[in-house]
Amino acid sequence: MADIKGQAEANLYSLQRIFTIPESSGATLAQIDAEISTNLDGFLSERIVASEKDLTEIESAFSSPHIPDQPFYVSGYTDFILNHLVAQSVHTAAPGFIGHMTSALPYFMLPLSKIVTALNQNLVKVETSKAFTPLERQVLGMLHGLIYNADDVFYEQWMHNSNHALGAFCSGGTVANITALWAARNHLLGEQAVARQGLYGAMAEKGIKGMAILVSKRGHYSLAKAADLLGIGRDNLIAIDTDDNYRVKVDEMRIKAEELQQQGIAILGIVGLGGATETGSVDDLQALSALSKDIGCHFHVDAAWGGATLFSNKHRNRLKGIELADSVTIDAHKQFYVPMGAGMVLFKDPEQLSSIEHHAEYIIREGSKDLGSHTLEGSRPGMALLVHAGLNIIGRKGYELLIDQGMDKIHYFAGMIKWHKDFELVVEPELNILGYRYAPEWVQAGLAQASAEVAEKVNVCLDRMTQLIQKTQRSDGKTFVSRTRVDAPNYYHQVITVFRVVLANPLTSQKVLGSVLDEQQELAKHKDIQDILAEIKQHLG
């Protein structure tokens, strides 16, 4: 095999060979390559060990800060990686891994990813991406169409327009949200004023003493990051209370906005959630749009998770009003079933991104079609191909089926939890996300009658229990749910810890869902849990 140990010591000529000669087919890495191509599922199930090692133990394989001096065998390195990295990775595609927003991938994403890597295009400029630039512009156009459904004349005018972009393709929803609020901030302060003079100067000039962004308290943490980064300040990302369904209280947002405006605070924008990350709840986007019009501010919708619901004729009405948003974030590495690293932000008005436009001498020159003049990132890989592939191969109908099955499944699971006497459904599913906890029937009965004081004591115990079960279940490695903290309307709005479940993996069967609950019930028999239950009994008297 074309190994390089010793070769670099010998001469440059040998080192050059690793840039041309592929491994012979017998070598470990080539075997893995073939294994992934022919049996991805098998590769993941067999190479990832079920039971979790302690993190400290895993770290011991990655503890040296020293870059090795000499070259090393590719085969030896591959063995190391298989044993210490792959084996200890998380099986994010497993049908029982229902705690985060990852899923199994359609098989064709793998070879197509390889084409992206092999071509190694850089989407910042046409000179290093050529055909990928029109492809990415088309993907942005298609997504724009999915949300805004403008007419053909519109797309003919804007999609490949060298002075504009319908949105920005980026590494993920965080950068997408930042980009949206960046454009909104610059727009508010007058085109390029803030871009050029800075926030302080631009605000002073306009006599603005402060700025605020309003969002549900269930807003994604990337919004706080954006507020920090953009100089708005996290304290000025105003978190508005939610109703019993975890939807933002639009009336409260209106009152707050008016209050702020009276104080001379400019409202930069309001953000609606098209699927809150932790609860899946969707804000009333129509009402938020109306509010944004009254305020005269930017209306952004974070539909990183829920955007794909637009594919479903049955469920797209859950997002109604999204077409009224000035900008929308959608992640392709979520419900478009694309591998990690593909987010997008779309703008209703193609002129909006002009407020963050920038150019350079050697690339992204004015009037070029280079996508880099309208993105936060610089050099970027051709991930857009994978979105293009999904849209073309799976199609609207295929995505619709995927969305619909996730919805059917979440309702089935919610029913199962409700029916089960020892579990409590806390967050009813609106999209394919729900929250629940383990709480034996007598605990639920006791809690229903408890005073606020007693309820709090019991809930603190239940929180510890939920956390313990979640951690043990994770480290056992059979099934996985995540956990988060939510407001519990029926318990004096106390904030409690719940298991969080996301159902997007088409391979997650009803049987798998049953086994998740079975495993949790089994874990509840452990002494630690029983001790907590005994404590709860005391609190409930």
Added chain:
Amino acid sequence: MADIKGQAEANLYSLQRIFTIPESSGATLAQIDAEISTNLDGFLSERIVASEKDLTEIESAFSSPHIPDQPFYVSGYTDFILNHLVAQSVHTAAPGFIGHMTSALPYFMLPLSKIVTALNQNLVKVETSKAFTPLERQVLGMLHGLIYNADDVFYEQWMHNSNHALGAFCSGGTVANITALWAARNHLLGEQAVARQGLYGAMAEKGIKGMAILVSKRGHYSLAKAADLLGIGRDNLIAIDTDDNYRVKVDEMRIKAEELQQQGIAILGIVGLGGATETGSVDDLQALSALSKDIGCHFHVDAAWGGATLFSNKHRNRLKGIELADSVTIDAHKQFYVPMGAGMVLFKDPEQLSSIEHHAEYIIREGSKDLGSHTLEGSRPGMALLVHAGLNIIGRKGYELLIDQGMDKIHYFAGMIKWHKDFELVVEPELNILGYRYAPEWVQAGLAQASAEVAEKVNVCLDRMTQLIQKTQRSDGKTFVSRTRVDAPNYYHQVITVFRVVLANPLTSQKVLGSVLDEQQELAKHKDIQDILAEIKQHLG
């Protein structure tokens, strides 16, 4: 083959199959997959057509804004992609593609990328990345060591420390530079003051009327983007003149800084270039460090390109002083020979990133080892594996050879240009980048004697000529150089257009370099060029 056309129409069960069943080995996509594995070079050379189609023609294949309704054959889609995307992509790995910062990739990067895609980890949190988190922390430690060379006790304390990070892995140098200046801004205004209150409030509280960042006028465009994004304003990114070697004039920077401080402007930071993107020039980092100490500001070094020069015992002294920087940007997708999408920023002091720290309820909780609490991005793929692979398989010695060969080659090419009577070397190489133009001997002789007025007329003609040759050479597709505009010290500091060459691809031979010049000389015979030369003759009298 496991195609899905019609299946989605039929039922969900069939659609699920694309998440498990790989293509049979006879199908097109499987063939491509094998082709890339066994003969990457062949795949690129044969599948990419040499001659460039017009961009409008390429766009016609990507012109529909409509997402197809029905699923489509994987094989049919693959054919489409091969004909319309792959064929019209840029052969960034070609030995004659010496105009941008891409290169051929070591063969092992391909199967390892596939492992990254197959595992589909999300590095934002341990729960979706487990072993990848320690691996990425180790990569950051190794890079920190390459720059700062702290002792083992330091890395033992900080590398896997759950409350800190030695840096941030990100999609590229732009995000790295933004992250560095973000941390510097927040640090300047007092830990979390700006993060919480926003820029206006924090500045008002401190009585700061403005902020500035100082950098060479050859600074990368991402710095202007950072200044905009962070609310500093592009006008407050102060571009300082360079000397005849394109290195920033430190004395001028000092004078400017003092001037600004007297006006009550706070200096947020100064940025040194560890390889300017367009000229490869390296600023006097020691002097800049001393200046930053006198000012009392953050010192960032943008070594996105040049950082890898630290591997070379022979050439690392070009970057001396880099170890004095508070933060350093290095791109792995440049001279670490990793595919697109891998940048890093390292911080000398592990406490520095605390100023941009953030947490959430469901992940990146306080005290967790989740890398997401110190990154601008949220969800991120496991690209760190590819950097880890390069460091381990190629090793310091291997990278040293790669760096040294690039340097040897650039000096050879510079000599060739100087020797050649019809070419003019404008930017002498300092790292492996240079700038030159086509200018027949008599033009150079005339220019040497010309007045500023005449020189300007001639240079404008030469600019048109350089641009024309560059564009034609690109569309002919045999070899490729980029172009940029630089200050010409010997022509009254007029700004002129030059061919820009970057030599990092180990497959670029002396013969290829010769053919680049031959091709340009051949293109100069075209009538359009001859017309420009006739015009120059008139100007020179």
